[in-house]
Amino acid sequence: MSVDDRGQPWWKAGKRPDYRFSLANERTFLAWIRTALALMAGATAIHQFAHNLGPWQLRLTLVLVLFAMGALLGGSAYRRWAKAERAMRHDQDLPLSLLLPLLSVFAVVLAAMLAALIYMADR
DSSP states (O other), rough: BOOOOTTBBBBGGSSOOOHHHHHHHHHHHHHHHHHHHHHHHHHHHHHHHHTTTTHHHHHHHHHHHHHHHHHHHHHHHHHHHHHHHHHHHHHHOOOOTHHHHHHHHHHHHHHHHHHHHHHHHHH
16 A cells, blocks of 8 residues: 555545546456456366367467466556556546557467467367
8 A cells, every 4th residue: 555745545645536537447447357357268268168279288378378468457457547546636647558558469469379279270
């Protein structure tokens, strides 16, 4: 729990932002959580139902990568929300997130891996 110069928790420091911005920030947080859960659900589905989808070592690697990315997103969602809330309270620019380009690259790599697995399964 971080505190400001006067010993206040960050959520009491600065000025209270317009509730619409706080609610929008919360919706963004929930979207990150939904994405994390979707990645983990996809990993579970591949593990449980896609036994004919390529070699088991490749499937296991894909499942573990999906779980790891889901955990990373889920763990980072709160931190990202808190940084944005803190910035709004102090009239600062919203922080940039390295997760956005990372997630974009991950989606492209994931699509390529899934396409390769499906191609190998149909051969």
